[in-house]
Amino acid sequence: MTLRYSTDIVIFGGGVAGLWLLNRLRQAGYNALLLESETLGGGQTLASQGIIHGGLKYALGGVLTGASQAIAEMPARWRAALRGEGDLDLSAVKTLSDHYYMWSNAGLRSRFKTFLGSKSLRGRIDAVPPAEYPAFFKAATVAGNLYRLPDFVVDTPSLLATLSVPVAQQLLHYDAPSLEFTRSAEGSIQQADFTAAGQQVAITARQFILTAGEGNKSLLEKCGLGSVQTQLRPLKMVHLTQPNMPEVYVHCIGDDFSMKPALTVTTHPQDDGSATWYLGGQLAEAGVEQSDAEVIADAKKQLASLFPWLDVNAAQWGCFLINRAEIAYDDNNRPDDAAMLVNHNVISAWPTKLTLAPVLADKILSHLQSADVVPGIHDPSIGELTQQLSAPVMGQPRWGSSS
Numbered sequence: 001m002t003l004r005y006s007t008d009i010v011i012f013g014g015g016v017a018g019l020w021l022l023n024r025l026r027q028a029g030y031n032a033l034l035l036e037s038e039t040l041g042g043g044q045t046l047a048s049q050g051i052i053h054g055g056l057k058y059a060l061g062g063v064l065t066g067a068s069q070a071i072a073e074m075p076a077r078w079r080a081a082l083r084g085e086g087d088l089d090l091s092a093v094k095t096l097s098d099h100y101y102m103w104s105n106a107g108l109r110s111r112f113k114t115f116l117g118s119k120s121l122r123g124r125i126d127a128v129p130p131a132e133y134p135a136f137f138k139a140a141t142v143a144g145n146l147y148r149l150p151d152f153v154v155d156t157p158s159l160l161a162t163l164s165v166p167v168a169q170q171l172l173h174y175d176a177p178s179l180e181f182t183r184s185a186e187g188s189i190q191q192a193d194f195t196a197a198g199q200q201v202a203i204t205a206r207q208f209i210l211t212a213g214e215g216n217k218s219l220l221e222k223c224g225l226g227s228v229q230t231q232l233r234p235l236k237m238v239h240l241t242q243p244n245m246p247e248v249y250v251h252c253i254g255d256d257f258s259m260k261p262a263l264t265v266t267t268h269p270q271d272d273g274s275a276t277w278y279l280g281g282q283l284a285e286a287g288v289e290q291s292d293a294e295v296i297a298d299a300k301k302q303l304a305s306l307f308p309w310l311d312v313n314a315a316q317w318g319c320f321l322i323n324r325a326e327i328a329y330d331d332n333n334r335p336d337d338a339a340m341l342v343n344h345n346v347i348s349a350w351p352t353k354l355t356l357a358p359v360l361a362d363k364i365l366s367h368l369q370s371a372d373v374v375p376g377i378h379d380p381s382i383g384e385l386t387q388q389l390s391a392p393v394m395g396q397p398r399w400g401s402s403s
Helices: 016-027 066-071 074-082 108-119 156-170 213-222 282-289 292-306 354-370 382-388
Strands: 002-012 032-036 095-097 100-105 144-149 152-154 171-173 180-183 189-196 199-210 230-243 250-253 263-269 274-280 316-327 339-343 346-350
Touching: 002 016, 002 382, 016 032, 016 156, 016 346, 016 354, 032 156, 074 152, 074 354, 095 263, 152 156, 156 171, 156 382, 199 213, 213 230, 213 316, 213 346, 230 282, 230 292, 263 282, 263 292, 274 282, 282 292, 292 316, 316 339, 316 346, 339 354, 346 354
Parallel strands: 002 032, 002 199, 032 171, 100 250, 199 346
Antiparallel strands: 095 152, 100 144, 180 189, 189 199, 230 274, 230 316, 250 263, 263 274, 339 346
């Protein structure tokens, strides 16, 4: 027996982009479902550092780039949601740090880049007086400058859980290899067929939206849209865990000619009382070309140079590779903003970075309105569908393994 269901919209991919969009669609009156073949947030969302960017690291060259313009308003918008006053009520989300910092050493090039970056932003960047340094930087044994940014850090597992609660009945797990699409003569998708919890399922919808990150490529191929070009930008993220690790949330600006943070640090408390430092920035980009041992050795060297007063001799170290999935442009440039592409009734979408999930939802809702796709389909059999099928489980951060 095949379970059949009709709805306005089906979303594929249960990371922050899909969950944020599903909530917004439900608020707008659409009947929508989200299908996830693995775990909620288990790809790029939980591999992110949880930083809600305000754009500084994209303006270190002194020029306000497209990336920094698109992202500049995001901290204020997310803070409104965290107060329960924004597009969504995120008041239950845990904030790891209400501020993000930038640390530059005393080198001339480092200080110059910091100055240019701060002058390029719309938001105010505050130089922190030494008397107001967080405890970790008050213990510094090397000269440097600390700046307070409009950025802040959210706990991504808490974010995923909060986004999932209002739409729990619209989340379904499915078997990815079984998925097939039925297309009309003009190319629109009419129906998605798949197996879930041992059941055959057929869902018809007016719109299909792909927010599956790296999984968008295979979904596009199954939709007959394999010509859509996507790209992957890999990172090798490093993590270290030990008891009594200080809480640090900082971009470290290097003293070379690179216009990217040499090291980006976030701190993630663990249930056993220890804490994990999660390391990104140029370290993670360069680490793709290194072995695990080499990138960890590089991380140890950088931490010793930047923070010589920090003792990590008891730390357990690890690293892993994560792909950032994006739309590919003909000029091979990275997308500055959240991106979407429309092919008939299929929308393939990439938030580009965690902080731009609200912008992606704006763009998709605007498109639906301009395309005159209004809420309309109501199928009362949703209860039967959700009772017989299972919901996707919550993903877990990948840090914690030692090396």
